[in-house]
Amino acid sequence: MSAMSNSNFSRRSIFRAAAGMAAAGTLAACGSNNGRGGGSGGSGSGTPLTQYFHAYGEAGTEQALKRYAAAYKKANVSTNWITGNNFESALFAALLTSKAPDVFEFHPQLQLVKSGQVADLTDLIDPVKSDFNPNDIKSHTVDGKIYGIRMIDDPQFFYYRKSMLEKAKVDVPTTLDELIEAAAKLTTSKVKGVFLGNDFSAIQNPIIWSAGADTINEKNEIAYHTDGVVEGLKKLRTLWTSGNVLIDAPTDFWDPSSLNQGLCAIQWGGMWSMPAMQKALGDDLGIFPFPKIGSAGKLSVYNGGWSIFVNAKGKNVEAAKEYVKWLWIDQTQYQEDWATSYGFHIPPRTSIANKADKLKSGLPAEGVKLFTDYGHFDNIAYDQTMQTAFADVIASSVRKNGNPEAALDTCDKKVNVELKKLFG
Incomplete structure (x- = not known):
């Protein structure tokens, strides 16, 4: 497994809205770079199909x-493997053109459903619904219909060097x-205490959940604006300015290099990095969930991951659905290979997860347990615009010295506009 190149954009970043794309109706603003280089033809005959994937970091x-x-x-399936940090903008720009992909990976997003894009x-x-993790079904369901098939679940947590904590007489943290x-x-x-990603945006959802709050609630109302979240933002500001955080690492949190090379003692990351970390560090590696924040706090693990979608506005919808069914429903050996042969991911299907021997013992099994005990899944209604608005809160009140309450008020206005668009 190789490290991602520095320019590569994380497929599991919490702040996935690199360009802040909102609804399909406003996607034209994403720029002209449609990323249609690097296509690779398939060997089938018949219908030509194109699929879009961002460049995964694992060899x-x-x-x-x-x-x-x-x-x-x-069908003759060609793959566009989009490198660099522009996957979202490349995908959404392409969806507006005649060269739109028939199949693409992304995260469940309500505006894609509402605009008829997926x-x-x-x-x-x-036929296999009961074999999927119920949370992976729920996060893709709108009005009883399922849009998108989960390919991998990617829990995120802290990794740490056991020897460094022992030497400093530090216990595994359970609170912020x-x-x-x-x-x-x-x-x-020579070593910084902790690495939370270069701009802290990677932890923007865990700080909400670890404060005992949520992004938006069951009634589709703002649920992140709580005293606990404010407290968390203030504490993160303290951490940011402490001199004890790795800020300008050569690669971001999705890459295991910072911990592997001894730049930090604790690093936020994803389960996908585990094989590379184990290879580098052996048994000197432990994991723990995002710690509790404040009196209402709870340990939390973000379950990232990617799903496959069919472009409902494409020329070959039925052929694309057939291909997606073949690969992501029928070909269970490929699904297991995809989840466990490169980085480690949790297969969304129970039958495949139960066969995944690599995840059954040691640290991978601990990762699965953290995912099971503390995992939070995508909320299909918490869209790119909302995520971008909360990322702005971190920018202004953690990286800069702004007032967290004021930053959250600004965020609320943006999120409420978006909620009104989605729900009236």
């Missing part, structure tokens, strides 16, 4: 996807206060 992933596509003989895949999933204290004790002239 062998591009070859694997193209190998799966080449094994499908009912096809209803209920008929494909129904303890994390701040640990960062101070672990920082030396």
Whole structure:
């Protein structure tokens, strides 16, 4: 497994709205770079289909996807493997053109459903629905219909060097206060105590959940604006300015290099990095969930991941659905390969997860347990615009010295406009 290039955009970043795309209706603003380079033809005959994937960091992933596509003989499937940090803008710009992909990976987003951009895949999933993690069904369901098939679940948590914590006599933190204290004790002239990603946007959802709050609630109202979240933002500001945080790392949180190379003692990251970290650090590696914030706090784990969608506005919707069913429903050996042969991911299907021996013992099994005990899934209604608005809160009140309450008030206005668009 190789490290991602520095320019590569994380597929699991919480702040996935690199360009702040909102609804399909406003996607034209995403720029002219449509990222349609790097296509690779399939070996099938018949209907030509194009699929869009962002460049995964683990070695062998591009070859694997193209190998799966080449094994499908009912269509000629070509793969656009989009490198750099512009996957979202490339995808959304392409969806507005005649060169739009037939199949693409993304995250469940209500505005894609409301704008008619993604096809209803209920008929494909129904026969195996009970085999999927119920949360992965729920996060893709709108009015009883399922849009998109989960390919991988990607829990995110903290990794740490056991030897460094032992030497500094630091216990594994269970509260944000303890994390701040640990960062101070672990920082030396050569090592920073903790790495939370270069701009802290990677932890923007966990700080909400760890404060005992939520992004938006069951009634589709703002649920993140609480005293606990305000407290968390203030504490993160303290951490940001403490001198005990790795800020300008050569690669971001999705890459294991910072911990592997000894730049920090604790690093936020995803389960996908575990094989590379284990190879580098052996048994000197532990994991823990995002710690509690404030009196209402709860440990939390963000479950990122990617899903496959069919472009409902494409020229070959039925052929695309057939291909998606073949690969992501029928070909369970490819699904297991995709989840466990490159980085580690949790297969969304129970039958495949139960066979995934690599995840059954040691640290991978601990990762699965954290995912099970503390995991939070995507809310299909908490869209790009809302995520961008909350990322602005972190920019103004953590990286800069703005007032968290004022920043959240500004965020509320943007989020309420978006909620009104989606729900009236």
